[in-house]
Amino acid sequence: MRMEDIAKIAQVSKSAVSLAFSGKPGIGNETRERILRIAREMGYNAKPRVTATVQEKSSKQLVFLVITNLGIISEEYYQQPFFRELIHFVEERCRSKGYSVVFSSVDMEHFDQSIRAVADDHRNSGVILLGTNLSREQIAFVADKLPQLVVLDTCYDTLPIHFVEINNAMGAYQAGAHLCDIGHKDIGYVASNVRIHNFEERKAGFAAALREKGLEVAPSRTFSVAPTLLSSQDSMRQQLEGCLHAEGKLPTALFCECDYIAISAMKTLTELGYRVPEDISVIGFDNINESVIVTPELTTIHVEKEKMARLAVDLLTDPAEHGSNARSKTRVDTRFVARLSTCAPTAAVGVGSSGSKPG
Structure with missing residues (x-):
């Protein structure tokens, strides 16, 4: 029995199984308990460290939800530079407002079932969904199960959902x-x-x-x-x-x-x-x-990743937003950064006999 097998049975990602075994934050308590129960039932020799963390103790909590193995987002999304930086700013903004962040990843292979499981764990929590790779239909499905939702890094104008995207x-x-x-x-x-x-x-x-x-x-x-x-x-x-x-x-x-x-x-x-x-x-x-x-x-x-993260967190934590049914679509402008990889063109360089640039 491997971690991959437990992940398939539990309908979660391998990274979620790893978080459950290590006792690290990033998944809900019910999901953690389900993974550990399956591991015990299957005879997997794991000795998880269930440790109390600031995130688990906090009564004010947001969920950062990612759908993996679809398009450009892998299970190791937190190691991909753009997403790593965006997540960092989400955590910073949450911390400044007294909130903790629970990270939840859903493998696209088990999308419907896993979203329902996340909703069971976090129905009353605000959720920031990384929407980079998601279709309109997929986002609508998530919003139906998790109504306190803000979607980052994409936008569908006809959905009544908060979106924060790049211009x-x-x-x-x-x-x-x-x-x-x-x-x-x-x-x-x-x-x-x-x-x-x-x-x-x-x-x-x-x-x-x-x-x-x-x-x-x-x-x-x-x-x-x-x-x-x-x-x-x-x-x-x-x-x-x-x-x-x-x-x-x-x-x-x-x-x-x-x-x-x-x-x-x-x-x-x-x-x-x-x-x-x-x-x-x-x-x-x-x-x-x-x-x-x-x-x-x-x-x-x-890309103003810090501003995007701040806007997303504030939409879920600002008391003025809670009583409003109106949703917003926010597009954050970009800024050109000149460095050393561009300059005015010189004479065109042709092909050499070897098929590469002539020496």
Whole structure:
């Protein structure tokens, strides 16, 4: 009997089983007890440390709910830079208002049953749902079971639910305007191969900025890669090499739909012998902490994660909101951050005999 088997039987994620065994906060008491009971019944040799924590003692509590294994959010979502930073600010805001946070993750494989289980544990608690990867129907289902709900990082205008989202179109517009303003005309677009609401809005905003300058991204300058890898990607290398052979040169600049993709693209370009930004400028989106660790530091679009977290927490903890049936849709503007990965274009670099940049 493995932890994965217990997770499947309990209809929770493996990370929830780990939290139950370790005695750490992040799941409700009823869920913890159910996991431990199943483990005992199946003969799993676990000795959980059930420790009292500030979160469990607090009578004022919010739930941070994540649906994993769907789109770009994995079971280890708390290790993904963007979500890690967002969660940090949610915790900080809750702490400042005297609230604790319980983290609950639901595996998409058992979505309906698991949401009902969360509702049984936390029906009277305020819930912040990370909606990045969720459809309108999925969010509506959660709201039906957990009415004190705020959804972060997406928005569906026709749902009577509080939403707090990024102004994605504005951020991508800022990125496109920057590249045009410093003289780029041959611009490439690196998209996520997993499509979500945020990326579609970024695509539209970037196209709008280029359109104002009489430009567009040619199909041959559009690439698609995994959105959650910070390392170089073979698929990116193959697409860039294919572009070189077909066109004889690469774009002078690349806009990437998120910083993960931008950092991955920079590493792939370096392996191909290209210099960033001297040969190719690269710009990302999100301004994760890793964007200032890479060399060169990444030009990007700053997402106001702290403000988004504050707005979400305040919607659930402000007494004035409790007596109101009106719901709000809040879009938080972005900010352009100029660093070292973009500059004015130089002469186009063609393809060498080996298929890479000539030495």
